[in-house]
Amino acid sequence: MNLLERLQGGIFGVATGDALGVPVEFSSRSYLTQNPVKDMMGYMCWNQPPGTWSDDSSLTLCLTESLSNGYDLEDIGKTFVKWYQEGYWGAHHKVFDIGGTTRHTLDRIVKGESAYFSGNIFEEDNGNGSLMRTLPLVYFLKNVDNIEDRYKIIKDISAITHGHFRSIFACFVYVEFGLLLLNGTEKFQAYKEVKAIINSFSKTHEFNTEEVDLFKRVLQNDIIEYRNEEINAGGYVLHSIEASLWCFLTTETYEACVLKAVNLGEDTDTTAAIAGGLAGLHYGFDAIPETWKFQLARYEDIYNLIDRFHESII
Numbered sequence: 001m002n003l004l005e006r007l008q009g010g011i012f013g014v015a016t017g018d019a020l021g022v023p024v025e026f027s028s029r030s031y032l033t034q035n036p037v038k039d040m041m042g043y044m045c046w047n048q049p050p051g052t053w054s055d056d057s058s059l060t061l062c063l064t065e066s067l068s069n070g071y072d073l074e075d076i077g078k079t080f081v082k083w084y085q086e087g088y089w090g091a092h093h094k095v096f097d098i099g100g101t102t103r104h105t106l107d108r109i110v111k112g113e114s115a116y117f118s119g120n121i122f123e124e125d126n127g128n129g130s131l132m133r134t135l136p137l138v139y140f141l142k143n144v145d146n147i148e149d150r151y152k153i154i155k156d157i158s159a160i161t162h163g164h165f166r167s168i169f170a171c172f173v174y175v176e177f178g179l180l181l182l183n184g185t186e187k188f189q190a191y192k193e194v195k196a197i198i199n200s201f202s203k204t205h206e207f208n209t210e211e212v213d214l215f216k217r218v219l220q221n222d223i224i225e226y227r228n229e230e231i232n233a234g235g236y237v238l239h240s241i242e243a244s245l246w247c248f249l250t251t252e253t254y255e256a257c258v259l260k261a262v263n264l265g266e267d268t269d270t271t272a273a274i275a276g277g278l279a280g281l282h283y284g285f286d287a288i289p290e291t292w293k294f295q296l297a298r299y300e301d302i303y304n305l306i307d308r309f310h311e312s313i314i
Contacts, residue, residue: 003139004310005284006182009254010135011306013280014060014273016292017258018053019091021269022046025054029233029265037262040292051295052091055098056273059133061089063157064305067140068312071153077115077160081106091297099129099235105161116156119163128240130162132270134171135277138178139313147201150175162237165211170241173198173218174274177245181282191249195219217242224249233264233271240267244275254279254287 023044024037042050062079066072079088084106087094101120108118119125137157141150154175158168176197180190198219202212215238217223223246231246232239247261257279261272280288296302 001184001284003182003314004306005286006281007139007310008285008303008306009280009283009287010138010178010277011060011064011280011302011309012285012288012293012296013254013258013276013278014135015053015057015296015302016280016288017261017272017274017276018056018269019051019296020258020292021262021267021272022048022052022054023050024262024265025097025268027265027268029263032263032265032268037259037268040295046096048091048096049297051297053273053297054091054269055083055095055102055129056132056270058083058089058091058095059102059129060135060273060277061302061305063133064136064309065089067136068305068309070312071140073115073156073160076157077106077109077118080160081109085110099127101125101127102129102161109160115160119159119161121159121163123164123166125162126164126166126237127162127235128170128237128267128270128274130158130160130167131170131174131237131240132273134158134174135178135281136309137171137175138182138281139309141175142179142182142313147176147197151201165208166214167237169207169211169215170237173215173241174244174278178278178281181278187249187282191224191245214238215241218245228264231264233261233266233268235267235270240271240274243271244278247271247275248278248282251279254283255289 023041025045040050066076066079082088105118155168158171177194233243251257258272258276261275262268
């Protein structure tokens with residue numbers, strides 16, 4: 001599978017998973033167990049037509065566009081603000097959903113703060129708002145051999161909104177895992193390798209060990225071995241990294257992965273976007289059901305953006 005197929009798979013994988021989850025966001029797992037999502041739907045929670053994606057995809061696409069022009073943290077921040085104020089890269093050119101931490105931090109940029117210093121750094125600011133948009137970095141960092149350099153870029157981009165170590169570290173785990181998948185590593189082998197890579201990296205840095213230990217279920221244990229009822233699917237970044245890896249590693253297809261993510265309930269769109277990014281990257285663009293991806297809002301716009309991004313990174 002070539003780079004373009006994996007790139008299309010990843011970005012469309014985020015948007016498709018997101019759109020599947022939007023209508024049932026905040027639904028309980030017990031409700032979705034009785035009424036499982038099986039196909040693309042519309043309206044319901046946000047009263048949006050089928051194929052509508054949320055802030056997860058909007059900010060992913062904003063990051064993709066900015067990176068297409070090179071790495072400029074201030075430009076990334078300004079592009080996020082353009083979405084926030086104008087609905088730029090909104091599914092229907094408007095914002096209907098935004099997290100509190102993201103809103104507060106983008107307000108700072110609007111008022112003139114640098115994107116280097118805009119992010120919230122407190123423990124309570126560990127929603128999944130930076131993890132949900134971080135997939136484009138897998139492709140952008142594919143030729144950056146030094147893990148220190150990769151970590152710094154991941155850290156700075158997360159910290160535009162989410163500057164606490166926990167959010168940054170979750171993005172780091174996700175991107176490093178994605179890089180292994182992008183290189184064609186079999187997914188269970190990639191999971192084994194990423195644990196070794198991240199644990200080794202952590203030992204060579206003076207990270208807060210209590211913070212690193214919070215990732216024990218992913219990095220020390222085997223997330224695959226946990227039962228459905230042990231997986232949380234709310235908006236907390238630690239739960240999101242666990243749930244997305246669990247959905248990806250316990251299924252065999254893109255379709256099964258994102259439906260499993262949506263039907264966990266709670267933050268349905270974001271869990272499915274994060275898991276769908278990995279599944280799309282791994283299984284490729286053609287693995288995403290056509291009836292889903294062709295329903296997506298602004299399909300052609302996304303397709304063309306991916307082409308521009310691809311040209312910039314090859």
